[in-house]
Amino acid sequence: MTGRKPNWIPRVVAVAALLLGAGCDMVGVHHIAQKDYAAQRRSDVLSTRTLSDSTVQALNVVALDRDACAANFPRCTNTLLYSDGLDDERRLSSLAELWLAYAIQHDHAGDSTAIDDAALDAYLQSARYAYAYLFYTARDPGERAFETRQWQVLDFYNYATRRAVGSFFRLLPTLGTDWMRTPVAGWNLLKPSTDVYLGSGDYLPKQLIPAADLGFSGLRNSYRRDGFGSTFIAIGANPNDSDQPWRESNYVPLTAVLEFPGATLQSVLETHDVRVYAKNPYLDNAITLDGQSIPLAANFTAPYGVWLARSGFAQQSIRSLLGxxxxxxxxxxxxxxxxxxxxxxxxxxxxxxxxxxxxxxxxxxxxxxxxxxxxxxxxxxxxxxxxxxxxxxxxxxxxxxxxxxxxxxxxxxxxxxxxxxxxxxxxxxxxxxxxxxxxxxxxxLPERPGLTAxxxxxxxxxxxxxxxxxxxxxxxxxxxxxxxxxxxxxxxxxxxxxxxxxxRLPLTLLEEGKGLTDAMQGKGATRGTPAxxxxxxxxxxxxxxxxxxxxxxxxxxxxxxxxxxxxxxxxxxxxxxxxxxxxxxxxxxxxxxxxxxxxxxxxxxxxxxxxxxxxxxxxxxxxxxxxxxxxxxxxxxxxxxxxxxxxx
Structure with missing residues (x-):
């Protein structure tokens, strides 16, 4: 028996470990610093490029995590969509964020280049899940008005709409006027509805600039209206050089909304139809969706700021003064x-x-x-x-x-x-x-004696x-x-x-002055001395x-x-x-x-x-x-x- 451990020792150790473990606290408490409070509640894929705490918790409920989603994105989204344990609000809001994260990861286009089909499809998936969360769950948006999560989902929708609409805009000039629907990245784009009129007489802008990206120097305030939809500056054709003395503005605000048609939650989730609404925020304060009046987002300063920045008025006014x-x-x-x-x-x-x-x-x-x-x-x-x-x-x-x-x-x-x-x-x-x-x-008028009647x-x-x-x-x-x-x-x-x-006065004015001088010559006046x-x-x-x-x-x-x-x-x-x-x-x-x-x-x-x-x-x-x-x-x-x- 010398040199051998008694066979009861491992059992004693195991029992001791079990007793010690039972006596330890499994949950610890720590305080969140004040500076981290808002960041933890509002952090999401748009603000920090990391998934929000709400989405991470939803993944945990269905036995998933970030790594599992990154390794097999289709399996991750399908699991979220069909697993028990999540209500519709948690399920749809998480899917909106996951698809937006996927779209951003695969979106390598700038505002002046086209988005590839995979990224565009992901933006539309994100917008659709956000749309379903907002309008096709048990509670309407007004009942969630004070919830941080709804504001996050609204941001997901607005950003996805911005990128998708920018991509659609590049396609529209190629479609003519007689089309009603066209395939785009696996979706059916329905003909847009718009009430945005441009001073050039067009309803289709020549340029579309996302307003959220812009800041301005020289303007004391920037006026926006929070709400639904993505804000743009729609720029029409340059006014022609006709003899008319007026110019209507060809820099106007536009708010874009994506609608996913369907009468029920299931039909919205199954549709691949999408319609763009281009609304004029000067005329439209709200849009009706699913029978609800929804306040529209707007940016009233951006079109004016871009117009002024591109006008060249400063140099032109000095040249004009000097003639x-x-x-x-x-x-x-x-x-x-x-x-x-x-x-x-x-x-x-x-x-x-x-x-x-x-x-x-x-x-x-x-x-x-x-x-x-x-x-x-x-x-x-x-x-x-x-x-x-x-x-x-x-x-x-x-x-x-x-x-x-x-x-x-x-x-x-x-x-x-x-x-x-x-x-x-x-x-x-x-x-x-x-x-x-x-x-x-x-x-x-200077007196000129001797003028005839x-x-x-x-x-x-x-x-x-x-x-x-x-x-x-x-x-x-x-x-x-x-x-x-x-x-x-x-x-x-x-x-x-x-x-x-x-x-220098205009030549036409100088000629008129000379004509007046000639007409005003009276007796005793010296000819050839224009006033x-x-x-x-x-x-x-x-x-x-x-x-x-x-x-x-x-x-x-x-x-x-x-x-x-x-x-x-x-x-x-x-x-x-x-x-x-x-x-x-x-x-x-x-x-x-x-x-x-x-x-x-x-x-x-x-x-x-x-x-x-x-x-x-x-x-x-x-x-x-x-x-x-x-x-x-x-x-x-x-x-x-x-x-x-x-x-x-």
Whole structure:
């Protein structure tokens, strides 16, 4: 027996181990750090490229794990689909994430290249399982509104939709117009349904850019609406070079939705039909799916930001000021495709400027849900080198032509109760658009003795479009920002005069000036000495005859007007202050419904205070009109007073 272990020793060891094991805790407790709390709950294949905790737990229930799924993906998804132990919500949400992970792993295409069939099929599988989870399980989306898992699944759906729709978009131009369904990656693509109209007259964009990928500098805020669907910028064909003075926007928001037809959960899971809905978020707040009204996602800032970034306005406006190319005549730029049922806001920029002057103003208006439902924005883009009187006449004609083109009868909401907003020189022009000249401006002409009656009549005929005008009847409210209604001494500074000397006026205007000079030759006049035509900088001088005469013209009593004034250099009393360019005394208007003074340089329209004030005024305008429309016909004075407006 010496040297041999007793046979009872292993048994003792085994019993001891069993007893010790029974006395140990099998579950430990640890605390999750605060910084890891949100990450653990929200981590998923989109945010961290790893499966969410919910999907991992679902795999554990059916005796699977990540490695098993990676080794045999078809077996993994089939096991999840058919095994007991999971309810439909856990099953479908996990399948949506697994298929999305598979699609991302096999998607090697960029936004400008086509996705291969395997990856596209996986994106559609993911979108279908997410769609089934959202609309074909026991609870409807509203009952899960506060659950993190639903937001994850919605993100899975939206991302899969984004990639699939981008792939479909490249296919559409090859299909013509007569098709109803076409095979794509083992699926049947049904003909898309769309209400997205592009300014080029098309419903099929030339370019489609995912909006979620973009960020913008220069824009203070980015306005989005959370919801169902994937957001895009739809870009139409470039506008042609016809003689029309208007351009509808060809950069518009689009929200894409994939629908998987079926009356039951089983039929949805078995279908290989898919339809794309392309919705205009300006028109559509929601979409009806499975009998439920579902709020649509939207991005209202991205189309505007891309349009501005690609416009080249900054360089073009300087060339236009100096008369060295660029813009030749005023254009009316519609920020959204024309809508007859929305009120119109028309914005006019200032000297050496462009629509970029309204970057944040327009974005804030389009980003405000109430204002977006009520208004459409037009921007007048005009050459700022020519005299104010010439721009006034040409801008008036461009606006009139645009209104008549879209609404020949003049009865649409868009054609009435227009709001004009003008900054700097654009504010001067805006005020003249709502003023009456009578015969007051004829005295700005230099006296030429000895003119015959025929010569005088000829001169009047030529100058009447510039010196004789009436208010635009369609405008009932105006806002003037830092507008030098009485001119500014800055226009006489040496630097301003030097810049003015660099300005070239259009050849047609110079020829018109020479023609006028010839017509104005009277007795004793020296022939061949044409009168000098003032440029825009000359017109902004506080000593300019036209600005002096026009500053006293009466504003239409039908127009409610407001002023916003910047104060950059305070010189004691408000009346002695200025914004660095325009004196307060020049920007102030007696009789205004309101005046806001903002600590600001001349670009006061970019300040948050001015934007808030503009939004207030636009809400006031809409509210007053709603009251008037509700009141209907009757005594106009009493109706206006009841609606909080002074009787005109």
């Amino acid at each position: 060295r190319g660029g813009l030749a005549r005023p254009e009316v730029l519609l920020m959204q495709p024309y809508d007859p049922d929305r009120l119109t806001v028309i914005m006019l920029h200032g000297l050496a400027s462009s629509p970029e002057a309204w970057i944040n103003v327009v974005n804030e208006v389009m980003g405000d849900e109430q204002l977006r439902r009520t208004y459409q924005v037009w921007e007048v883009y005009y050459p700022t080198n020519v005299p104010v009187a010439v721009n006034l006449a040409q801008i008036r004609k461009a606006i009139d032509d645009t209104l008549h083109h879209f609404d020949p009868s003049g009865r649409a909401v868009a054609s009435n109760h227009i709001v004009l907003i003008g900054h700097s020189m654009g504010g001067v022009i805006a005020r003249l658009l709502v003023s009456s000249s009578g015969d007051r401006l004829w005295r700005v 025929t010569q005088q009549q000829k001169i009047r005929q030529r100058l009447a479009p510039y010196l004789q005008f009436t208010p635009m009847p369609q405008v009932t409210r105006a806002v003037f920002l830092a507008a030098p209604h009485r001119g500014t001494p800055v226009a006489q500074w040496k630097l301003a005069r030097w810049i003015g000397s660099l300005i 000098r035509i003032p440029n825009s900088i000359d017109n902004l001088s506080n000593e300019d005859p036209f600005i002096e005469a026009s500053s006293t013209l009466p504003i239409s009593p039908e127009v409610h007007y407001h002023t916003i004034v910047g104060i950059y250099k305070s010189k004691g009393p408000l009346a002695a202050s200025d914004d660095g360019v325009v004196p307060y005394a020049s920007a102030h208007l007696d009789g205004a419904d309101s005046e806001l003074v903002v600590p600001s340089w001349h670009d006061v329209q970019e300040t948050p205070q001015a934007i808030i004030e503009l939004r207030r005024i636009l809400r006031l305008h809409a509210s007053a009109l709603h009251c008037l429309w509700q009141a209907g016909a009757g005594d106009a004075g009493r109706t206006q007073l009841a609606c909080g407006q002074p009787s005109s």
